[in-house]
Amino acid sequence: MAVPAKSLRVSDIHDTASLFERYSTEEIRQVERRVRSEIEHKKEELRQMVGERYRDLIEAADTIADMRLCADKVVSSVQEMFEYCTRIKPSAAGRAAAPSARRNQVQQQPQEKFYSMAVQIKLLLTMPEKIWSALESSHYLYATQMYLLCCHIHSILQLDSSRSHYSPVLARFPILVRQVTAGHFRSSILHESKTLLKGRAVSDQAIAEALCSIILLEDSSPRQALADFLLARKSAIQQLLNQPQHGAGIKAQVCSLVELLATTMYQAQAVFYTPSHGKAPDSTLTCGLLFTTLESITNESAAEKGITVLKEEVKSESWFKYLPPSIVNFQPSLRTLAHPITHDYLRDTLQQWINMCKDDIKMGIGNLLIYVKTMKGLAAIRDAVWELLTSESIYQNWKTVCCRLLEKPFSFWEDFLQQLFLDRLQALTKEGVESISSSSKQLLISALQELQTKNTRATTIKPVEFEYNVAAYLWSESNNDLLPDTAWVSVNNRSHFVKSGLSMKAQALTLCVQSFCSALDSKLKVKLDDLIMYLPPAATAVKDNVNSYSSSQLQNSAFDRYADNAKVEAMLQTQCLSCVHYILNCVRAELKMAEGRLQNCTYSPTDCNLNAILFMARLCQSIGELCPHLKQCILGKSSGNDLVCELRPVKRLGKEKLQEVKPAQAKWQEIKDQLLQQSTSAYGIWNAAISKALVSHFTKTLHSCTTGAILSTATSWDEIEIQEETEAGNSVTSKIRLPVQPSWNVQSLLFHLCQEINRVGGHALPKVTLQELLKACSNEVLSGYETLCSMTPDKADSVFPLTQNRALQLLFDLRYLVSILTVRIDEVKSSRNQQEPRVQNVVDTLESYIDPFDLDVFTPHLNNNLSKLSQRTSVLFGLLTGTEKQYTSRSTIFNSQEPHNILPLASSQIRFGLLPLSMARSRKPKSTTRANEVKKQMLPMLTAEDESMKPGALFHQLAAFQDDETSSSSASSLFKLGWLSSMTK
Numbered sequence: 001m002a003v004p005a006k007s008l009r010v011s012d013i014h015d016t017a018s019l020f021e022r023y024s025t026e027e028i029r030q031v032e033r034r035v036r037s038e039i040e041h042k043k044e045e046l047r048q049m050v051g052e053r054y055r056d057l058i059e060a061a062d063t064i065a066d067m068r069l070c071a072d073k074v075v076s077s078v079q080e081m082f083e084y085c086t087r088i089k090p091s092a093a094g095r096a097a098a099p100s101a102r103r104n105q106v107q108q109q110p111q112e113k114f115y116s117m118a119v120q121i122k123l124l125l126t127m128p129e130k131i132w133s134a135l136e137s138s139h140y141l142y143a144t145q146m147y148l149l150c151c152h153i154h155s156i157l158q159l160d161s162s163r164s165h166y167s168p169v170l171a172r173f174p175i176l177v178r179q180v181t182a183g184h185f186r187s188s189i190l191h192e193s194k195t196l197l198k199g200r201a202v203s204d205q206a207i208a209e210a211l212c213s214i215i216l217l218e219d220s221s222p223r224q225a226l227a228d229f230l231l232a233r234k235s236a237i238q239q240l241l242n243q244p245q246h247g248a249g250i251k252a253q254v255c256s257l258v259e260l261l262a263t264t265m266y267q268a269q270a271v272f273y274t275p276s277h278g279k280a281p282d283s284t285l286t287c288g289l290l291f292t293t294l295e296s297i298t299n300e301s302a303a304e305k306g307i308t309v310l311k312e313e314v315k316s317e318s319w320f321k322y323l324p325p326s327i328v329n330f331q332p333s334l335r336t337l338a339h340p341i342t343h344d345y346l347r348d349t350l351q352q353w354i355n356m357c358k359d360d361i362k363m364g365i366g367n368l369l370i371y372v373k374t375m376k377g378l379a380a381i382r383d384a385v386w387e388l389l390t391s392e393s394i395y396q397n398w399k400t401v402c403c404r405l406l407e408k409p410f411s412f413w414e415d416f417l418q419q420l421f422l423d424r425l426q427a428l429t430k431e432g433v434e435s436i437s438s439s440s441k442q443l444l445i446s447a448l449q450e451l452q453t454k455n456t457r458a459t460t461i462k463p464v465e466f467e468y469n470v471a472a473y474l475w476s477e478s479n480n481d482l483l484p485d486t487a488w489v490s491v492n493n494r495s496h497f498v499k500s501g502l503s504m505k506a507q508a509l510t511l512c513v514q515s516f517c518s519a520l521d522s523k524l525k526v527k528l529d530d531l532i533m534y535l536p537p538a539a540t541a542v543k544d545n546v547n548s549y550s551s552s553q554l555q556n557s558a559f560d561r562y563a564d565n566a567k568v569e570a571m572l573q574t575q576c577l578s579c580v581h582y583i584l585n586c587v588r589a590e591l592k593m594a595e596g597r598l599q600n601c602t603y604s605p606t607d608c609n610l611n612a613i614l615f616m617a618r619l620c621q622s623i624g625e626l627c628p629h630l631k632q633c634i635l636g637k638s639s640g641n642d643l644v645c646e647l648r649p650v651k652r653l654g655k656e657k658l659q660e661v662k663p664a665q666a667k668w669q670e671i672k673d674q675l676l677q678q679s680t681s682a683y684g685i686w687n688a689a690i691s692k693a694l695v696s697h698f699t700k701t702l703h704s705c706t707t708g709a710i711l712s713t714a715t716s717w718d719e720i721e722i723q724e725e726t727e728a729g730n731s732v733t734s735k736i737r738l739p740v741q742p743s744w745n746v747q748s749l750l751f752h753l754c755q756e757i758n759r760v761g762g763h764a765l766p767k768v769t770l771q772e773l774l775k776a777c778s779n780e781v782l783s784g785y786e787t788l789c790s791m792t793p794d795k796a797d798s799v800f801p802l803t804q805n806r807a808l809q810l811l812f813d814l815r816y817l818v819s820i821l822t823v824r825i826d827e828v829k830s831s832r833n834q835q836e837p838r839v840q841n842v843v844d845t846l847e848s849y850i851d852p853f854d855l856d857v858f859t860p861h862l863n864n865n866l867s868k869l870s871q872r873t874s875v876l877f878g879l880l881t882g883t884e885k886q887y888t889s890r891s892t893i894f895n896s897q898e899p900h901n902i903l904p905l906a907s908s909q910i911r912f913g914l915l916p917l918s919m920a921r922s923r924k925p926k927s928t929t930r931a932n933e934v935k936k937q938m939l940p941m942l943t944a945e946d947e948s949m950k951p952g953a954l955f956h957q958l959a960a961f962q963d964d965e966t967s968s969s970s971a972s973s974l975f976k977l978g979w980l981s982s983m984t985k
Contacts, residue, residue, distance in 0.1 A: 005030055010038050115322040117157070122319065123327070124153050131185050140193045141209035144216050145297065147185045148332045156326065190217055197232035198239070200260040204270040208289035211271065215294065219335050222290060226272055226341060230353045233264045237357055241364030250368050251381045255388050257361065258412055262394050265410075268350060269401045274340040285397055294338050298331060343404075350405050354415075361416050369424040376533040378421055378428075382561055385413065389558035398558070413559040422564060425534070426571050429527075433575035436523045437582040443519055444586055444619075447512055451615060452608040463511035468611050470761040474505045481505075499626070508761025509626065513618050517626035524576070524629040531572055536562045569636040573664065576633040580623075580671050584678055587616050595685050603693030610689060614760055617682030621766070624672045634668045676766075683769040687776050690756050694749060695780035701745040702784050703791075710806065715741040720861055738858055739812040740865045746813045750820060753777065754879050762879040774880065778821040782838050785814055789845040807849035812862060814842060819870055820880050 003012070005027035013019065013035070019028055127150045134143035193210040196202060211225045218224075240257050274288040372378055389395060389412065402410045450464050466473035481501035483489075504514060591613060598609045624631065661669075701713060718740040724732050741747070757765065757773070788810075818839055847855060874881050 010035055112322070115319070116324055119319045119322040120153050120157060120324075120327065123323070124150060124157075127153075128185075131189075135188060135192055138192075138196065138206070139209075140189055140196065140213045141293070141297070143185070143189050144213040145332060147189060148216065149327070149330050150185075152330055153327065156324075186217055189213055194228065194232055197229055198236035200236070200256070200263045204267055204286060204289055205293075207267050208271050208293045211290055212293050212297065215334070215338070216332050221336065222272065222338050222341055223345070225290065226268075226346070226349060229268070229271070230264075230349070233260065234353070234357055234360075236260060238360060238364075241360065241368070250371055251377075251384050253368060254365060254381050254417075255384050257365070258385050258388055258417075259394075261357075261412055261416075262389070262398075265350075265401055265405060266394075266397075268346075269405055272341050272346060273343075273404055276343070285400065288340070291338060291340060294334070298334055347406055354410075358416060362420060365417065365420050366423070369420060372424065373428070374533075375425060375428055375530045378424060379534040382417075382421060382534075385417065386558065386561045389413070390556070395558050411559055413561075418564070422567060425568055429531075429571045429575050432527045432530075433572075433579045436520070436527070437579045439523065440516075440520055440579070440583050441586045443516055444583070444590065444616075447516060447615065448590060448612050450512075451612050463515065466510050467512055467615055469759055470508055470510060471758050473510055474508065474761065506764070507622070507625070508618065508764035509622050510615075510618065512615060513622055514626065516619060517623060520623070521627040521629050524627065524633055527572070528629050528633055531568065534568055535565055573634050573636065573667065576630060577667065577671060580630070580675070583623075584620070584674060587620060587678060587682075591616060591682055591685065598685070598689060603689055610686060613682050613685050617679045617686065618761075620675045620679035620682065623675055631668060634671065635664045680766065680768055683766065684772060686760070687769065687773045690753070691773060691776035691780055694752055694756070695777055695784065698745055698749040698781065699784035699787070702788055705791075713743040713745045714809070715739065715743060718865065722857065722861075736857065736861070738861050738865060739809050740869065742813045742816045742869070743809060746817060749777075749781075750817075750873075750877050750880065754877055757879045770879075774821045778818070781817055781821065782842065785810070785842045786838065789842055802849050804850050804854070807846045808858065808862075811843065811846045811850075812866065814839070814846065815866055816869060819866070820873075820877060 005023050008031060013031070019031065023031070127146055131143050131146045131150075134140070134146060190213075193213045196206060196210045207229070211229060214220065214228060215222070215225055220228075237257065237260060240253060240260065243253060270286045271290045272288075274291065369378070369381075372381070389398075399409065402408065451467055466476075478501050483500045594609045594612050594616075598607070598613070601607060601609065603610075701709065704710070717737040720736050720738060722734055722736055724734060726732055753773075754762075757770070762770070850858070870881075
């Protein structure tokens with residue numbers, strides 16, 4: 001396929017004949033114009049390139065020509081010089097022979113003096129190289145000796161240019177004056193020596209030699225040398241503290257600082273300390289190196305005098321013999337004697353230096369520890385310092401050194417670092433717990449916002465929906481209702497951190513509550529795990545072996561790194577208590593706002609404000625249970641293995657005594673009480689709203705005196721035959737009609753009350769809350785009846801007066817309501833004489849509308865109907881009655897001729913106290929016998945280990961009971977084994 005003419009490139013044209021075959025005439029002309037344009041463009045580029053490069057080419061050619069001429073001139077000059085030297089050499093040798101002989105004869109006597117001066121000049125010229133070599137190899141004392149020797153040679157040769165008299169040597173050799181002064185040897189040696197004093201990895205001998213160099217060059221005393229040494233170390237400490245953070249890590253910096261301090265103490269003892277007169281020196285520790293080194297280089301009575309290294313180097317030279325003795329045996333000298341430093345002065349100076357460095361170290365390390373964000377990092381630094389100070393090189397003779405220098409014990413950790421670490425720990429703990437507090441507040445606000453936006457969403461989130469109806473959550477199924485190891489792990493052996501779904505439902509703890517507590521507990525766990533890294537790895541082992549720990553560990557360590565355990569745990573305890581108080585304050589504020597919004601709203605089960613109050617009530621009730629790490633944070637790590645223990649009275653020798661309460665346990669109990677008190681307060685708001693809303697509708701119906709309203713609440717009465725004896729002694733049978741059921745409005749009130757209680761998880765409501773609810777409802781009901789009794793039935797506007805039959809029904813309703821709603825304690829039944837005065841007044845008012853003769857006849861039957869009704873409804877209204885209001889026990893004997901539908905309740909409460917369990921009395925001995933037989937069969941199988949802890953033990957026990965039950969006519973209840981109740985925990 002041919003390429004279009006417009007797209008054809010010039011480089012693609014290889015054959016012009018093919019163009020005429022593929023393109024038209026007009027297209028070929030276009031290609032021609034494009035080719036001609038390209039040719040002109042290339043010509044222009046060529047002209048520009050030649051014009052620019054030609055000038056460079058000419059310059060390069062001129063340069064080459066100049067170089068050739070210069071090289072020719074150099075070669076010719078060298079050749080001329082060579083020819084000239086060859087001509088003058090023979091004549092010069094002949095003329096110099098005769099004068100040389102004469103000079104040798106004339107100068108034969110002063111020749112030795114001349115050679116001595118020449119050798120001194122030669123030695124002086126070689127000295128700079130030797131001094132620089134000594135400085136490069138860190139032999140500062142040798143460099144000092146060389147420098148002092150140079151000064152001595154200068155004085156012999158009279159090379160001091162500052163003097164007024166004429167120096168012939170200096171006039172002939174002016175370079176000599178620069179050999180010592182121009183190199184600044186003195187300042188260089190002093191600078192390098194003082195720099196060496198700052199190093200922590202320097203030997204004691206090197207420190208002593210550097211100090212000797214300073215003393216010799218500055219003519220100072222040992223006390224001044226001590227001051228120079230300590231000032232150099234203080235400068236090294238400041239330099240180490242101001243090191244950039246991108247260099248070594250903080251742990252390395254702190255360890256380097258501690259090592260520098262320890263090395264300073266050891267080197268101060270080795271260099272400056274001298275034993276007292278008459279006391280034998282300790283062979284294990286070197287001491288007095290400064291004075292022994294000074295004595296070795298300045299003592300004139302030594303057998304070997306002079307600079308040994310110099311003699312070794314120049315002894316092989318032929319000119320060595322011409323050196324004068326004053327140079328060969330040269331030794332530096334001190335202007336004043338180097339007296340040893342007294343112990344008191346050394347102690348006071350070191351103590352003053354330590355106090356001076358303490359402020360810098362505290363400020364510097366405090367700034368470094370700001371970059372440590374975890375307690376684990378602090379523990380790593382502390383352990384590194386402990387390992388460093390406990391190492392054999394430092395700890396072995398540390399007490400001896402401190403006793404010699406300071407005359408008292410000295411600890412870097414206790415005096416410098418301990419409080420800094422505690423302050424940083426407190427700051428980290430406060431920051432972490434404050435973060436937990438703020439996140440908990442945000443979580444609480446978001447949860448309440450989710451509850452408030454429930455009605456505005458088309459699809460409701462399950463956890464939020466369960467907050468509005470806890471009953472739906474209780475009867476819903478999920479995968480985590482039973483733990484995977486439920487069948488073979490006993491409740492006693494299960495970790496308290498693991499909770500099954502059934503156990504949560506048994507306590508009516510909804511998913512939102514679980515989510516909040518789980519988030520709080522997980523954050524506390526992170527903080528606690530971080531704190532544990534700072535505490536001993538095995539607190540129980542340390543607690544059980546305190547004596548062995550103190551003897552074996554503390555004696556062989558520089559300091560007790562776990563001495564702050566109590567303070568650290570107290571920090572966490574204080575901050576966690578503050579966190580709980582902060583959460584409680586947030587809950588109080590939210591409760592106050594929700595209560596204010598609730599007062600202006602009509603009651604509704606789906607009211608977001610009411611459900612928010614219930615959520616906060618359940619939350620406060622469950623924090624102590626669902627946050628085990630909160631308990632561990634408050635009780636401390638030592639109590640971590642005893643999380644499930646509670647304070648119980650202990651009976652001993654017939655006397656009841658209380659266990660000893662630890663302060664941490666008292667604080668935990670106090671915070672639990674505050675949480676429960678706040679929960680009760682929130683439930684109280686719900687109680688007031690529920691009782692007011694439900695009883696108001698009941699009171700409205702009660703006060704309705706129209707015929708239709710009264711008939712709408714009426715129920716069927718029971719017809720009872722009674723026998724009465726006439727005045728003649730004859731027996732007369734008559735029938736009476738009495739109420740056997742409460743009115744419909746009474747039943748509706750109790751049913752809706754149970755429904756509301758069940759909606760919020762009534763089986764898990766605190767007993768105090770339920771009692772307060774019943775008390776509030778009872779007061780509202782009594783107020784309604786009192787209002788009804790205060791109404792005058794004889795008024796003209798009264799549509800339906802208070803008749804005897806209506807009074808009977810109202811009396812029956814009131815007594816039934818009082819029996820249900822009245823709180824009973826310790827199962828003591830209230831009689832008519834024990835009733836409240838308000839109830840008694842209402843009863844007397846209602847009885848006044850009943851004929852006294854009829855009332856005496858009706859009362860026994862009315863009480864019987866009331867007792868039967870209470871027993872029939874004990875299960876239906878079980879949330880209100882509770883276990884203490886079951887009127888009939890298991891051993892009640894009923895009249896076989898009287899029909900009844902009362903279901904006897906089990907006498908023993910197992911797990912589900914409100915669930916009726918029908919158990920025939922005649923089977924009780926048989927069941928007991930069978931249980932004893934199974935127990936006897938299983939006893940021999942038990943070993944030293946608990947068989948119930950083995951996998952499948954509960955299933956084996958269940959199978960044994962079921963096999964035994966197959967021989968009987970009926971099956972045993974599963975609840976006798978307690979198996980299902982164990983799984984729900």
